[in-house]
Amino acid sequence: xxxxxxxLNAPTEFIQCGKERYAYRRFGEGQxxxxxxxxxxxxxxxxxxxxxxxxxxxxxxxxxxxxxxxxRSAGTVPETIGGMAAHARAFLDxxxxxxxxxxGFSLGGMVAQQMALDRSSVIRRMILAGTAPRGGxxxxxxxxxxxxxxxxxxxxxxxxILQKLFFAPTPSSQAAGAAFVxxxxxxxxxxxxxxxxxxxxxxxxAFREWEKVAGERFADLKSIRHxxxxxxxxxxxxxxxxxxxxxxxxxxxxxxxxxxDSGHGSLFQFHDSFTRQAAAFLASDSPYAPY
Amino acid sequence: xxxxxxxxxxxxxxxAGGSRLAYRRFGQRExxxLLLLNYFAAHMDAWDPKVTxxxxxxxxxxxxxYPGIGRSSGTTPATATDxxxxxxxxxxxxxxxxxxxxGFSLGGMIAPQLVFEHxxxxxxxxxxxxxxxxxEGMVFTDLSIDELDDEAGLIMxxxxxxxxxxxxxxxxxxxxxxxxxADRDEPVSKSSAMAxxxxxxxxxxxxxxxxxxxLGQISHPTLIVHGNKDVVVMPINxxxxxxxxxxxxxxxxxxxxxxxxxxxxxxxxxxxRLFLNARD
Numbered sequence: 237x238x239x240x241x242x243x244l245n246a247p248t249e250f251i252q253c254g255k256e257r258y259a260y261r262r263f264g265e266g267q268x269x270x271x272x273x274x275x276x277x278x279x280x281x282x283x284x285x286x287x288x289x290x291x292x293x294x295x296x297x298x299x300x301x302x303x304x305x306x307x308r309s310a311g312t313v314p315e316t317i318g319g320m321a322a323h324a325r326a327f328l329d330x331x332x333x334x335x336x337x338x339x340g341f342s343l344g345g346m347v348a349q350q351m352a353l354d355r356s357s358v359i360r361r362m363i364l365a366g367t368a369p370r371g372g373x374x375x376x377x378x379x380x381x382x383x384x385x386x387x388x389x390x391x392x393x394x395x396x397i398l399q400k401l402f403f404a405p406t407p408s409s410q411a412a413g414a415a416f417v418x419x420x421x422x423x424x425x426x427x428x429x430x431x432x433x434x435x436x437x438x439x440x441x442a443f444r445e446w447e448k449v450a451g452e453r454f455a456d457l458k459s460i461r462h463x464x465x466x467x468x469x470x471x472x473x474x475x476x477x478x479x480x481x482x483x484x485x486x487x488x489x490x491x492x493x494x495x496x497d498s499g500h501g502s503l504f505q506f507h508d509s510f511t512r513q514a515a516a517f518l519a520s521d522s523p524y525a526p527y
Numbered sequence: 528x529x530x531x532x533x534x535x536x537x538x539x540x541x542x543a544g545g546s547r548l549a550y551r552r553f554g555q556r557e558x559x560x561l562l563l564l565n566y567f568a569a570h571m572d573a574w575d576p577k578v579t580x581x582x583x584x585x586x587x588x589x590x591x592x593y594p595g596i597g598r599s600s601g602t603t604p605a606t607a608t609d610x611x612x613x614x615x616x617x618x619x620x621x622x623x624x625x626x627x628x629x630g631f632s633l634g635g636m637i638a639p640q641l642v643f644e645h646x647x648x649x650x651x652x653x654x655x656x657x658x659x660x661x662x663e664g665m666v667f668t669d670l671s672i673d674e675l676d677d678e679a680g681l682i683m684x685x686x687x688x689x690x691x692x693x694x695x696x697x698x699x700x701x702x703x704x705x706x707x708x709a710d711r712d713e714p715v716s717k718s719s720a721m722a723x724x725x726x727x728x729x730x731x732x733x734x735x736x737x738x739x740x741x742l743g744q745i746s747h748p749t750l751i752v753h754g755n756k757d758v759v760v761m762p763i764n765x766x767x768x769x770x771x772x773x774x775x776x777x778x779x780x781x782x783x784x785x786x787x788x789x790x791x792x793x794x795x796x797x798x799x800r801l802f803l804n805a806r807d
Contacts, residue, residue, distance in 0.1 A: 470770045472776075481766055484755050484779045491794075492779035493753070494769050509776075512801065524692075525781050526794040 239292040243286045243300065244423045246412065248308065252270055253330035257310040259302040259428065269360055270336045272326060273300045273461040275342025276366075277376060277439050280428035286419055286430055287507035294295075296337070305435060307428030313438035317343075317370075317446050321350035328358060328423075337518050339363045342475060342500065343439060346446055352460045356403025363514055365467040366500045368479035369457055369486065371449035375475050376440065378432070382473045391449055394430075395420060402501030404471040409497050412505040457486040464490035464524040465517045467510065469502030489525045491517070533576040534707045538598060544616035545602030549712070550591040559650055560626040561803070562587040562618060564634025566656075567727060568675055568720040570597030576703050581796035586627075586803070591617055597712035597720040603722035607660075607730045609632075609634035610723075611640040614690045618648065624649060627803060629653035632760060632785065633723060635658070636730045639772075643741050651803060652749040656757055656785045658731075658764025659771065661738050665731030665764065672789030673722045688756045693782055696790040742771035748774035750802040752795060754783030775803070789804025 241263035248259050261281055262270075271292060273284060281300045289298050304323045305313035309406030314320050321329060324347055328336065338359050340348030345367025352359050352448040368375050378387055386392060386400035395417040438481040464487050468480040477494060484492035520527035536553035549569055554561075561582060565573065570592045582588050588721040594601030594613055604610045614637055618626065628649050630638030635657025642649045658665050674681050687697035733734055751774050753765035762779060769777035778798055780787040 473567075477766075477770070481762070484781075485762065487781070489781050491781060492777070494766075494776050494777040495768065496773060509801075516797070526791045 237364050241290065241298075243281070243284050243289045243298075247426070248426050249325070250308070251328045251330045251474070255311075256304055257274045257325060258304070258323070258327050258330070259308040260327070262297055264290075264296060264298045267298075268294035268296030268337070270297040270299050270333060271518065272324070272328065272333075272336045272338045273298060273348045274287050274305075274338065274340040275301070275303070276342035276344060277443075277516065278431040278436050281464070282422070282423060282428050283420060284309075285416055285504045285507065286422065287416075288503055288511060291507075291511040292339075292514060292518075293397070296518065299331075299336070302428065304517055306431060315438050315441035317346045317442050318354070320347045320442065321354055324351055324353060325355055325358065325441045327464070335360055337363075339360045339365070339514070340367060341365045341503065342367055346442075349456075352462055353396045353456060356460075356462070359493065361463045361518055363465045363467065363517065363519075364483060365503045366369030366469070366472060366475055367483075368475050369454055370446055372447065372475070372479040372482060373455045375447055375479070376442075376443045402499055404469065404497055404499045406497055408429060409471075409499065409505060412498075413501065416427075416501060416504045434476060452487040454482060457483065458488060460487055461489060463517070463520070463523065463527070465491045465514065465525065466490050467494070467503055467513075468496050468501065469505070471498060472500045472502070474500040491527075528778035533579040535653075538571070538710050539641050540598075541617065541620045544613055545770070546594040546599055546613070548591055548594065548600075548613075549598040550589060550617070550621075552587070552589045552804075553579075554585055554586050554708050557589060559803075560623050561588050562614075562623070562626050562628045563588065563590045564614060564628065564630040564632060564637050565590070565593070566632035566721050568672070570715055572597075572707055572712045573704060575700055576706055577792045578788055578795070581658060581792060582629075582799065585800060589621070589623075592646055592712065593723075595722070596715055599739040603719040605722040605725040605728050605729075607636045607640055610726055611644065612636050615643055615645060615648070619721070624732065625650050626668055627651045627653070627716060629655065629693045631655040631788070632657050633727055636727070637641060639742065639745055642745050643749055646745075646747070649747060650807070652745075652747050653786050653799060653802070654743050654749060654751045654768060655764075656753055657768070658760050659739055659742055659767050661732055661733040662731060662760070662764040662767060664761050666728050667731065669723065670724065672717055675715070675717075675720060682786070684761050687790065688754075688784050690782050693784070693790060700789045739767065739771040742768065743773060746773050748802070748805070748807070750798065751775050751777045752788055752798065753777070754787030754790070755781055757784050757787065759785040777788060783807050
């Protein structure tokens with residue numbers, strides 16, 4: 237019997253798109269359009285929580301994309317969201333995918349918005365988790381005390397830092413964080429190399445550029461007509477929930493869902509609820525976000 | 528007479544705290560009852576049957592007129608605290624077991640107060656188009672009870688946005704609240720409306736300290752729904768609730784004002800179903 241489709245065992249594949257060579261994984265099947273998953277700051281294919289990807293893979297193909305310069309993808313990390321969106325588009329072209337659904341988490345949610353602006357037709361429905369619009373505020377300022385105390389703590393290493401950063405400082409949220417870390421460690425083979433300082437530096441530059449606005453703030457969002465599901469934890473220190481409020485207020489067609497007692501990784505903490513909501517949203521054919 | 532749905536459910540009366548309160552009860556008669564608390568200057572016929580009947584498919588739904596409203600006797604309380612007291616007395620008079628409470632607007636001010644004072648009476652909370660005590664822009668200095676003279680006009684302006692989709696949802700809503708023909712409620716008097724307006728304004732005053740302290744004490748599972756363009760209770764109030772209640776999930780609906788749960792009724796009912804059926 238074949239193993240169920242999972243990010244724990246899906247092989248990493250590679251595709252040559254022009255001069256670029258991207259790593260990716262695809263697994264799952266069903267009636268739905270493929271779901272392109274766009275990853276967070278310094279995250280690789282291995283940072284996708286199987287408790288989120290696997291339930292969604294029962295109903296559609298899930299495609300995890302490793303952008304340029306990350307993991308085993310070749311090339312260099314762009315210093316703009318626009319540059320990253322161009323890589324994602326090239327990847328979809330390489331796969332021959334003309335339209336898909338998108339789950340963008342954090343940095344990936346910015347890339348998703350940019351893709352919707354640059355080539356609207358490539359996206360049908362979009363889930364934006366723990367992210368911000370262009371011109372959002374307090375986006376990934378790792379130097380601020382609430383984040384720096386974890387990043388500068390010599391006792392914390394690797395995923396233990398992620399647990400502190402992605403989850404709220406309550407026993408219940410930290411316990412959910414520990415379970416999340418356990419799940420990420422369950423994939424034993426065919427793992428991606430961990431991102432180094434050059435990746436972080438380039439992506440940080442992209443965040444700084446994304447905070448800048450030319451012209452009217454949030455005007456871009458009005459032209460994203462796609463049905464959107466916006467998700468965030470109310471205690472997100474990395475990209476505060478106010479950014480999700482702006483998405484909800486300014487996107488013409490977005491449902492906002494927030495979770496209590498949680499931070500940046502609310503979708504991982506409440507994976508049962510999130511995947512149920514996300515699956516209902518993605519299963520809808522309605523042109524409107526309500527599903 | 529059928530007791531399954533909103534339209535035919537007979538108006539009943541119960542003596543509670545010195546008033547004779549009008550109420551209706553319909554839907555499933557097993558499981559945790561769901562008490563609905565109404566909005567400003569509204570009697571039972573103002574509940575959207577699409578919403579109440581949707582809830583009644585799985586729930587034992589109870590709607591009630593506050594004292595002095597509809598066919599309830601007594602004087603309408605002019606503070607949220609006194610309104611809360613009436614709701615507590617009502618639920619005791621009906622000998623309700625532990626219930627779920629859903630409050631819309633004014634009703635959503637009473638619901639947390641009730642749970643704060645009597646945490647053991649309530650299982651789960653649903654808050655629609657409402658805000659915390661001392662919320663943002665909730666003293667309603669612009670609102671006059673004279674606006675109630677044009678009820679349909681006020682509903683269209685306050686509950687729905689100017690988009691075609693929302694306006695069309697508004698007209699459908701106005702048609703639905705008329706589908707109950709017999710045994711309808713009495714109109715709300717201006718003096719009762721003024722008392723409720725006073726209650727809302729008092730609730731809206733920002734306290735000098737510990738602005739949202741009460742919310743931190745309410746650990747009940749809570750579902751908050753709101754329209755992203757609510758012109759009556761600004762969405763920031765839903766954000767404040769979600770950020771200060773320790774166990775609240777927030778859902779904001781697009782292109783929707785104060786009547787978000789009616790405009791997006793199917794989705795709202797599905798969200799409520801998931802929420803109320805979740806394991807404790």
